[in-house]
Amino acid sequence: MKNIGDMNLYKGKMGELQLIMWDALPACSEECPIYEDCPYGTPTHKRLKCEMRRRYLESVMGSLEKGIPKKDEMSNLSIGLMIAPLFSHLISFKIFEHSMGHNIMGGKSIHPVYKEIRATIKSINDILRDLGINNKDGKDRGLIDGNSDYYDDMIKKGRVPQP
Numbered sequence: 001m002k003n004i005g006d007m008n009l010y011k012g013k014m015g016e017l018q019l020i021m022w023d024a025l026p027a028c029s030e031e032c033p034i035y036e037d038c039p040y041g042t043p044t045h046k047r048l049k050c051e052m053r054r055r056y057l058e059s060v061m062g063s064l065e066k067g068i069p070k071k072d073e074m075s076n077l078s079i080g081l082m083i084a085p086l087f088s089h090l091i092s093f094k095i096f097e098h099s100m101g102h103n104i105m106g107g108k109s110i111h112p113v114y115k116e117i118r119a120t121i122k123s124i125n126d127i128l129r130d131l132g133i134n135n136k137d138g139k140d141r142g143l144i145d146g147n148s149d150y151y152d153d154m155i156k157k158g159r160v161p162q163p
Contacts, residue, residue, distance in 0.1 A: 004061065005054040014079065015071025021080035023057055023088060025049045033099030056091045057084065069132050083127055090120045 002012045005025035012019060028047035029035070040051035064083065068075055097113050104110055
């Protein structure tokens with residue numbers, strides 16, 4: 001895959017087929033809610049595109065490329081024109097959520113951004129399930145549920161306290 005985040009729709013190949021993907025990123029600007037906290041540059045170093053979103057999408061797309069069992073025209077279409085935009089929305093919601101200082105309550109109720117985050121994750125998971133991405137243990141869980149072996153390995157290596 002190439003040119004993650006630019007306006008070019010053709011991103012290279014996934015399997016033997018061309019991947020067409022909508023993943024255009026916004027320009028990096030001081031209006032971004034995490035501009036001052038962003039780990040990808042400093043206010044004195046001008047960034048052109050949002051590097052946080054670009055790296056996030058690059059990581060997600062790399063995992064999807066490895067995890068999709070059947071690479072055909074329909075799976076490429078689903079990934080490029082449905083999954084990529086949903087992950088782009090998800091990172092935007094998460095950036096906004098971070099800017100709130102993790103304040104879950106918006107007055108007397110839970111802030112609506114959390115509902116949007118959950119709905120977006122559910123939509124992504126539904127599409128991933130349709131594409132045949134399940135865990136090796138046979139349970140019907142999508143890639144987005146994570147890899148519990150990763151945490152087990154961290155505990156074994158002493159990087160996190162044992163429960």
